[in-house]
Amino acid sequence: MKKIFVLAIAFFAVVSMQAQNDAISKFYHQYESDTSFSVVYVSPKMFKMVSKVAGEEFESEMGDFVKDLRGLKVLSTKKGGAALYKDAMRRIPTSTYDELVKVRDGAQNVRILSKGDEAGNLVDELLILVGEKQDFTLVSFVGRIDLNKLSKLAKKIDIKGAEHLENIGN
Amino acid sequence: MSFRNILMLSGIVFLLASCQPNHVGALFSEVKKNDNYMGVTVPKWMIRTVDKKFITKHAGAEEAMKAIQSIQGLRAVVNMDKTKIDINKIKSIMSKLSNSKRYDEMLKFRADGNDIHVFVREKRERVKQIIFVTELKKEYAILELKTDINVKDLDLGKIVKNVEDEVAKD
Numbered sequence A: 001m002k003k004i005f006v007l008a009i010a011f012f013a014v015v016s017m018q019a020q021n022d023a024i025s026k027f028y029h030q031y032e033s034d035t036s037f038s039v040v041y042v043s044p045k046m047f048k049m050v051s052k053v054a055g056e057e058f059e060s061e062m063g064d065f066v067k068d069l070r071g072l073k074v075l076s077t078k079k080g081g082a083a084l085y086k087d088a089m090r091r092i093p094t095s096t097y098d099e100l101v102k103v104r105d106g107a108q109n110v111r112i113l114s115k116g117d118e119a120g121n122l123v124d125e126l127l128i129l130v131g132e133k134q135d136f137t138l139v140s141f142v143g144r145i146d147l148n149k150l151s152k153l154a155k156k157i158d159i160k161g162a163e164h165l166e167n168i169g170n
Numbered sequence B: 001m002s003f004r005n006i007l008m009l010s011g012i013v014f015l016l017a018s019c020q021p022n023h024v025g026a027l028f029s030e031v032k033k034n035d036n037y038m039g040v041t042v043p044k045w046m047i048r049t050v051d052k053k054f055i056t057k058h059a060g061a062e063e064a065m066k067a068i069q070s071i072q073g074l075r076a077v078v079n080m081d082k083t084k085i086d087i088n089k090i091k092s093i094m095s096k097l098s099n100s101k102r103y104d105e106m107l108k109f110r111a112d113g114n115d116i117h118v119f120v121r122e123k124r125e126r127v128k129q130i131i132f133v134t135e136l137k138k139e140y141a142i143l144e145l146k147t148d149i150n151v152k153d154l155d156l157g158k159i160v161k162n163v164e165d166e167v168a169k170d
Helices: A002-032 A044-053 A061-067 A081-091 A147-156 A162-167 B003-019 B023-031 B044-048 B061-069 B087-099 B156-169
Strands: A037-042 A069-077 A098-105 A108-115 A122-131 A136-146 B037-043 B071-079 B103-111 B114-123 B126-135 B140-150
Touching (some): A002 A037, A044 A061, A044 B103, A081 A122, A098 A162, A147 A162, B023 B126, B061 B071, B087 B103, B087 B126
Antiparallel strands (some): A037 B103, A098 A108, A108 A122, B037 B071
8 A cells, every 4th residue: 555655656756757847848839830939959969969078178167057047948929028937837737847937027026946956956957037117038948957067057048037147156 | 470460561661661751862853953053972882981180280180071971962962043942841841850750950040132941850969961952142052971979079179169260370
């Protein structure tokens, strides 16, 4: 009986994790073919390949960070940002994430959410949502993400709201 | 096994092989459907004639040569007027390509009206085929590289470092 209970909980955890990932994927897939959106997708296989070909000289801050990534999705537009942000917040189960940063500055809303072992500064997933009156950006990183490394790279990432990443490391 | 049986088996194998859909070929055919295109095919022997001495003056020549020599063939097509192409048909072929087990969509990038997709076919850790599908503001281009290289043999760090050094020199 105990085993069944443990198995049921494990199954439920796996299914709910899948559902959260699916929510981001569904949101991304809904808008990726819309030409008013800028889109970036880097597959897990691509990151795997990069980590294989990365030699010693790739040990720059950016290289070191990229090597541990397993997926990247970026969706951004300059049209209907506020409505899209609202839609994203409604569809993505944000309560299952740890909130790293929340900013509301006039019309700008920024949420940086993570999942994983935050205590060790290593997380498995990082989600950045930026919504303004017109602009909207969603960035999803998957992999072993070192928040310290990411905070140092914040200035090099050319994404609206990325400047808030500077505050997430210790 | 009699000769007749061998012949029959070979026939079946040939039929099965030819039944496999050639999505890359379909992409090229679609882009070549009207007259505004320019196509080029470079065979392996011609690529082999690229002599090391042409590029040794640049840093990273060794790595570049390794990459060039791994190219077994190249073909490209550029359609100068994308309005005459059935983009939806191309998108449907691309979706079949990314859903097929043989190919992986490694990268997708869309910004400022430019759309780039990179597909890769791997076999036993060796990259066999790389396909770039590029939609620009007016043109549509496809580049296919037939290769035979293990990504581990390429030192990306060295290449990046050399390029950085060259840029710094300029």
